[in-house]
Amino acid sequence: MEWCMAELIRNPKTLKKAQQELDQLLADGHTLQESDLPQLRYLKAAVKETFRLHPVGGFLIPHESIRETKIAGYIIPKNSLVLINTHGLGRNPDVWENPLQFMPERFIGDKVELRDAEFRVVPFGSGKRKCPGAPLGQSMLLLGLGRLIHDFNWAPPPPLLPTDIDVMEANGMTTPPATPLKALATPRLPHHRY
Numbered sequence: 273m274e275w276c277m278a279e280l281i282r283n284p285k286t287l288k289k290a291q292q293e294l295d296q297l298l299a300d301g302h303t304l305q306e307s308d309l310p311q312l313r314y315l316k317a318a319v320k321e322t323f324r325l326h327p328v329g330g331f332l333i334p335h336e337s338i339r340e341t342k343i344a345g346y347i348i349p350k351n352s353l354v355l356i357n358t359h360g361l362g363r364n365p366d367v368w369e370n371p372l373q374f375m376p377e378r379f380i381g382d383k384v385e386l387r388d389a390e391f392r393v394v395p396f397g398s399g400k401r402k403c404p405g406a407p408l409g410q411s412m413l414l415l416g417l418g419r420l421i422h423d424f425n426w427a428p429p430p431p432l433l434p435t436d437i438d439v440m441e442a443n444g445m446t447t448p449p450a451t452p453l454k455a456l457a458t459p460r461l462p463h464h465r466y
């Protein structure tokens with residue numbers, strides 16, 4: 273959630289687009305709820321883009337091959353320790369145009385799903401040991417982010433500019449930002465909606 277907020281605030285046009293989507297969806301004055309989530313295509317694309325650039329871990333949890341297999345011409349012997357480099361997958365210039373740019377639009381298609389059918393982004397892993405909490409994690413992210421950005425405008429604390437927001441990563445199990453995000457929230461709704 274912190275990484276997505278950092279990228280949205282660093283790229284104010286994307287924040288505006290996500291807010292416009294929420295404004296349309298919540299125009300009748302109701303509070304964002306779980307049943308609204310399938311319609312949040314732009315915000316879901318922004319979360320997926322955040323996972324591409326800032327996966328929860330640089331590598332997925334280590335796995336072991338139970339039989340010899342061949343992937344992209346490489347032989348993986350039985351009982352090998354297999355590490356999936358999610359950080360490298362998300363920034364591979366052979367796969368992504370402008371890989372370092374935060375661009376949720378790259379995921380806007382007919383259907384936006386956090387799980388990527390082509391395995392270009394694997395935020396929750398895949399196969400038998402994939403994350404069982406993925407639907408809960410996704411709902412919590414979209415509900416939390418949706419409410420934060422629908423109800424408030426966000427900007428870096430003056431005199432900082434959006435581009436001053438640091439998106440360097442620190443070492444750690446969950447790859448936190450090197451500089452914890454600080455941001456200024458300003459109400460953007462009529463008083464009676466708070």
Ligand code: HEM
Nearest residue numbers: 328332333395396397398401402403404405406408409410
């Ligand atoms: C956005 C939030 C979350 C992300 C990005 C995430 C990501 C991951 C990843 C990458 C794995 C490793 C998959 C692999 O080994 O290939 C994993 C495993 C796991 N996650 Fe999550 N997770 C999230 C939320 C949750 C939640 C909410 C729960 C529980 C309610 C949960 C429970 C687990 C468990 C139990 C495993 C181990 C599964 C196994 O080894 O069989 N996760 N998660």
